[in-house]
Amino acid sequence: MNILLTGASRGLGFATASKLLADGHDLWLLGRSLSEPLRKLIDDYPNCVQFQACDLQDVESLRATLSAWGRQDNFRLDGVVNNAGVAYDDLVTNSNLTEIEAMFRTNVFAPIEITRFAIRNMLLHQTAGSMVHVSSICARKGYKGLSMYAATKGALESFSRGIAREWGSRGIRSNCVVPGFMETDMSASLTEEQRSKIYQRTSLGMATDIESVASTIVFLLGPESRSITGQDIVVDSGTI
Numbered sequence: 001m002n003i004l005l006t007g008a009s010r011g012l013g014f015a016t017a018s019k020l021l022a023d024g025h026d027l028w029l030l031g032r033s034l035s036e037p038l039r040k041l042i043d044d045y046p047n048c049v050q051f052q053a054c055d056l057q058d059v060e061s062l063r064a065t066l067s068a069w070g071r072q073d074n075f076r077l078d079g080v081v082n083n084a085g086v087a088y089d090d091l092v093t094n095s096n097l098t099e100i101e102a103m104f105r106t107n108v109f110a111p112i113e114i115t116r117f118a119i120r121n122m123l124l125h126q127t128a129g130s131m132v133h134v135s136s137i138c139a140r141k142g143y144k145g146l147s148m149y150a151a152t153k154g155a156l157e158s159f160s161r162g163i164a165r166e167w168g169s170r171g172i173r174s175n176c177v178v179p180g181f182m183e184t185d186m187s188a189s190l191t192e193e194q195r196s197k198i199y200q201r202t203s204l205g206m207a208t209d210i211e212s213v214a215s216t217i218v219f220l221l222g223p224e225s226r227s228i229t230g231q232d233i234v235v236d237s238g239t240i
Contacts, residue, residue: 001020001025001026001078001079001221001222002025002026002027002028002074002075002076002077002078002079003020003025003026003027003028003077003078003079003080003081003221004027004028004029004030004077004079004080004081004114004118005017005020005027005028005029005030005080005081005083006029006030006031006056006081006082006083006084006110006111006114007030007031007083007084007085008027008029008030008031008038008051008083009031009032009033009034009035009037009038010035010037010038011182011210012083012134012179012182012210012213012214012217013031013081013083013084014035014037014038014041015210015211015213015214016081016083016214016217016218017029017038017041017049018041018214019214019215019218020218020221021041021044021045021048021049023218025048026048026049027048027049027050028049028050028052028069028075028077029049029050029051029052030051030052030054030056030062030065030084030114031051031053031054031084032053032054032055032056033053034051034053038051050069052065052069056084056105056106056110057102057105057106057110059105059109059110059113062110062113062114063113063117066113066114066117070117070121075121076121076125076127077118077121077122077125077127077129078127078129078130078221079129079130079131079132079221080114080115080118080129080130080131080132081132081133081134081217081221082110082111082114082115082131082132082133082134082156083134083217084106084110085106085107085134085136085152085153086102086103086106086107087103087146087149088100088102088103088148088149089145089146089149090145090148091144091145092147092148095148100148103148103149103152104152104155107149107152107153107155107156108152108155108156108159111133111156111159112159115131115159115163115174118131119131119163119167119172122170122172123170127171128170128171128172128173128226129171129172129173130172130173130174130175130220130221130222130225131160131163131172131173131174131175132175132176132177132217132220132221133156133157133159133160133174133175133176133177134176134177134179134217135153135154135156135157135176135177135178135179135232136149136150136153136178136179137178137179137180137181137234137236137239137240138150138153139153139154139156139157139178140178140234140239140240141201141239141240143198156176157176157178157232160174160175160176160230160232161174161230161232164229164230165230168229168230173220173225173226173228173229174229174230175220175225175228175229175230175231175232175233176231176232176233177213177216177217177220177232177233177235178232178233178234178235178236179208179213179235179236180202180207180208180234180235180236180237180239181195181198181199181207181208181236181239182207182208182209182210182213183207183210195207199237201239202236202237202238202239203237203238203239204237204238205237206237207237208235208236208237209237212235213235216233216235220233
C-alpha cells in the first residue's frame with residue numbers, strides 16, 4: 001500500500017511508520033523536521049519512503065507539497081494517517097487566540113486539507129482507501145488545562161464520521177483512533193505526580209502503550225478492517 005503519514009519524526013508517528021515499513025508498504029511522510037531516528041529508518045528503507053518537511057500550519061505550503069506529490073506517476077494513495085498534532089496547554093481563562101488558531105490549523109485544518117486531497121486521489125485511481133485520524137482521550141474525558149486541545153480532537157472525530165458517511169459508497173473508509181495518555185514528547189511536560197494521577201484513572205494502572213496504538217492504526221489501514229468505518233477506536237488502558 002501507499003500510505004501518507006503526518007508527524008512521523010517521533011512518538012506514535014514514528015512507531016506507525018516503522019510498522020508499516022516492516023510490513024512492506026511505501027510511505028509518503030510530512031513533518032516539520034527530519035529527526036535522527038526517522039533519518040535512520042529511511043536509510044533502512046531507501047526505496048520505500050519520501051519525506052517532505054512541511055509546516056502543517058501553513059496551508060499554502062501544504063497544498064504545494066501535496067500537488068507536487070500528486071504529479072508523480074507512482075502517487076496512488078491507499079491510506080492516510082492524520083497523526084501530527086500539537087497541544088496548547090492552559091486554562092481557558094488564560095487563552096491566547098493566536099495559540100488556539102495555530103493549534104486548530106495543525107490539528108483540524110491540515111487533516112481536512114490532506115483528506116480532501118487524498119479522497120480526490122482515491123477517486124481518480126478508483127481506490128477503496130482508508131483514512132485514519134488520531135484523536136485523543138481528552139476529547140472524551142476532562143483534563144485540567146486541556147479543554148482547548150480537546151476541542152480540536154472532538155472536531156476531528158466529528159469530521160471523520162462525516163467523511164465515512166459521505167464516501168462509504170465509493171469504498172473509502174474513515175475512522176479515528178483515540179489513544180489514552182502515552183509516554184511521548186507531548187506528555188513530557190507532565191510531572192511524575194500528574195502522570196501518577198492520570199494512570200490511576202485507568203483500569204490497567206499504566207500508560208497507554210505506543211506500539212499498541214500503532215498496531216491499531218495499521219490494522220485500520222488494511223483489508224482486515226474493511227467493514228469498519230465511521231468509528232472511534234479507543235486504545236486507552238481502560239480510561240473510559
